[in-house]
Amino acid sequence: MNINWFPGHMARALREIRQMLSQVDLVIETCDARIPLSSRNPELAQILQGKPGILVLNKADLADPAVTQRWQEVYRQSGLNAIPCDSIRRSGLRQVVSLAQQLTREKQERAKAKGRVFRPIRIMVVGIPNTGKSALINGLSSRKAALTADKPGVTRHLSWIRTGGQLELLDSPGVLWPKIAGRQQQLHLAATGAIRDDLLSQEEIAAATFIELLSCYPQLLQQRYKIDPAADRTSLQNMEDAARNRGCMISGGKADMTRFAVLFLDELRNGRIGRISLEHPDREPEKPKDNRSEPDANADKLER
């Protein structure tokens, strides 16, 4: 089953991103450090070919640090500058600025040679919804210039944020692509809040993610929900135990899985279960080249 959430404002934003490309010096793409494969838009990758770029592995504070480090290495090997950031606490942002300066140095020197003073570096920030583009812009400009919220689809128009310093930042609406086909990708996007909550069943997202965590991070589930993953229980029984232990029950002591799904997803998204990565470079069959289904889909690099 495809997910099709490609409203008019996303199609328009994609067109405008394409049009604005010649007016910016470089592009920052944000993805979610917990799902660096699923949270990259193949259509953006195609549009951005040839433009200097930085991939920000954002929300790195919520991801497993060892896994994020591996992603960074794997991306670097494929020629892409990837920097883990926490845009709220502003960690990693200094590295982003210094890389932006490095990537535009040649252009600055050419301007200087012609006797011109280089204007502030113009950066367009793009990515799928809810990956923290606006939060990153606020972090880089040290003020709350762009609207942010914990739901996808907040920014609706491209808009320039001038920092008064060495950067000019162009915020853009989160863009997806028509027909998100892979089930795991859909579930990962939903689990991290990148797609609207009503597009998939909360119970299904919670159950699939709970099972993934039972396999990758059983100790975190054990600590948070006082369950015993090592005991001879099925995944569903473990999840029911977790629901009961958190007081999600209906009459007769039965687990209320609908209520637990909402609670579990909220805790997962806010990092209360612990630092979790749902996609691991060493476990995925696919390397971070592209997530399009077409066979010729390898020309996605932000970094050229």
Ligand SMILES: Nc1nc2c(ncn2[C@@H]2O[C@H](COP(=O)(O)OP(=O)(O)OP(=O)(O)O)[C@@H](O)[C@H]2O)c(=O)[nH]1
């Ligand atoms: N923990 C954590 N939360 C973050 C980080 N960056 C952003 N957020 C939160 O993620 C949510 C989405 O952030 P936004 O900046 O609105 O995301 P966006 O990419 O601009 O979203 P759209 O405009 O809808 O495309 C907000 O609740 C932010 O506070 C981060 O690095 N770490």
Ligand SMILES: [Mg+2]
């Ligand atoms: Mg935004």
